[in-house]
Amino acid sequence: MKILVTGGLGFIGSHTVVELQNQGFDVLIIDDLSNTSLEVLDGITNITGKVPAFEKLDLREKNKVQDFFRRHVDIVGVIHFAASKAVGESVENPLLYYENNISTLVYLLQELQKKEEASFIFSSSCTVYGQAEKMPITENAPIQTAMSPYGNTKQIGEEIITDTAKVTNINAILLRYFNPVGSHPSAEIGELPIGVPQNLVPFITQTGMGLRKELSVYGDDYPTADGTAVRDYIHVVDLAKAHVIALQRLLNKKNLEKVETFNLGTGTGSSVLEVIHAFEKVSGQKLPYKIVGRREGDITSAYANTDKANNVLGWKAQSTLEEAMASAWKWEQKVRKAK
Numbered sequence: 418m419k420i421l422v423t424g425g426l427g428f429i430g431s432h433t434v435v436e437l438q439n440q441g442f443d444v445l446i447i448d449d450l451s452n453t454s455l456e457v458l459d460g461i462t463n464i465t466g467k468v469p470a471f472e473k474l475d476l477r478e479k480n481k482v483q484d485f486f487r488r489h490v491d492i493v494g495v496i497h498f499a500a501s502k503a504v505g506e507s508v509e510n511p512l513l514y515y516e517n518n519i520s521t522l523v524y525l526l527q528e529l530q531k532k533e534e535a536s537f538i539f540s541s542s543c544t545v546y547g548q549a550e551k552m553p554i555t556e557n558a559p560i561q562t563a564m565s566p567y568g569n570t571k572q573i574g575e576e577i578i579t580d581t582a583k584v585t586n587i588n589a590i591l592l593r594y595f596n597p598v599g600s601h602p603s604a605e606i607g608e609l610p611i612g613v614p615q616n617l618v619p620f621i622t623q624t625g626m627g628l629r630k631e632l633s634v635y636g637d638d639y640p641t642a643d644g645t646a647v648r649d650y651i652h653v654v655d656l657a658k659a660h661v662i663a664l665q666r667l668l669n670k671k672n673l674e675k676v677e678t679f680n681l682g683t684g685t686g687s688s689v690l691e692v693i694h695a696f697e698k699v700s701g702q703k704l705p706y707k708i709v710g711r712r713e714g715d716i717t718s719a720y721a722n723t724d725k726a727n728n729v730l731g732w733k734a735q736s737t738l739e740e741a742m743a744s745a746w747k748w749e750q751k752v753r754k755a756k
């Protein structure tokens with residue numbers, strides 16, 4: 418069974434390729450290499466001993482997408498990661514996001530609808546909930562007006578898939594990630610942000626390595642236990658395993674609806690200060706940080722109600738925040754030593 422992983426050399430994509438290979442799937446990766454490098458292919462191979470097939474492809478080129486599917490008629494499932502994902506950048510350059518995150522999804526689905534049947538796993542995000550009223554957040558929480566074009570592309574993407582699945586042989590599962598963190602325990606693959614990290618954990622590990630002077634904590638005046646914002650930090654390997662389980666659910670026709678939605682989190686909220694303390698504990702070093710003003714567009718709190726993922730999907734996150742931070746730190750040290 419050949420599985421296509423778009424964006425398969427990215428952070429979550431590469432970890433998912435490893436888990437797919439571990440389960441015996443024949444994996445084909447496409448990636449435009451805009452936010453990653455071919456070295457990730459070696460990292461994957463070093464872990465699994467199997468070299469995944471790879472083709473460099475920009476999904477915005479419709480004719481190349483059509484040609485690709487003509488050459489690979491044996492693809493039975495797609496896990497679609499390929500997208501731009503920087504919230505701030507999406508505000509500055511919305512059309513880049515609408516083209517790269519929406520047009521590409523349409524071209525992919527236009528090819529999949531030609532097949533007898535197709536299983537489609539979509540990388541969505543808890544960002545579709547905005548600031549949810551009730552914690553923990555269930556899949557029935559209302560979708561609120563997106564806080565950024567990036568978040569809007571996830572909402573629109575879910576709608577496009579839902580409308581398409583209704584009238585085609587495509588079955589889909591929408592996976593709404595909370596905050597993916599950490600790295601594979603082998604330290605062969607991990608998060609490798611280009612430039613100044615926007616996300617908390619890579620900024621912490623780079624500060625720990627002395628690459629950044631200090632972490633800026635964006636606000637300590639939130640209505641939370643310690644005043645800093647709360648998120649649900651989920652280990653990327655746990656997240657990757659959920660993708661394989663979701664794909665197998667569709668391939669084995671266990672899905673109850675044409676489109677199913679699952680929140681993927683640990684179910685536990687952690688504040689920024691708690692993440693800092695977890696890092697200090699696992700690294701044995703103090704992290705230099707300063708409290709600054711809130712970041713535009715940030716919400717106070719988001720963490721998942723994981724009942725549906727646990728009971729229906731049959732998946733549960735295994736790693737703790739400290740284990741995730743330890744893996745992120747091990748990866749950062751390995752990457753910097755290699756430089």
Ligand code: WQD
Nearest residue numbers: 502542544615616617618620633634635646648689712715
């Ligand atoms: C986490 C917390 C910040 C950096 C975004 C997207 C989401 C997903 C993950 C793509 C917040 C605080 C951060 C820093 C800080 N992206 N922070 N100092 O914003 O929850 O989610 O990234 O799929 O869709 O919305 O993640 O890691 O940026 O921030 O204090 O230097 O850390 O304010 O409270 P976020 P994040």
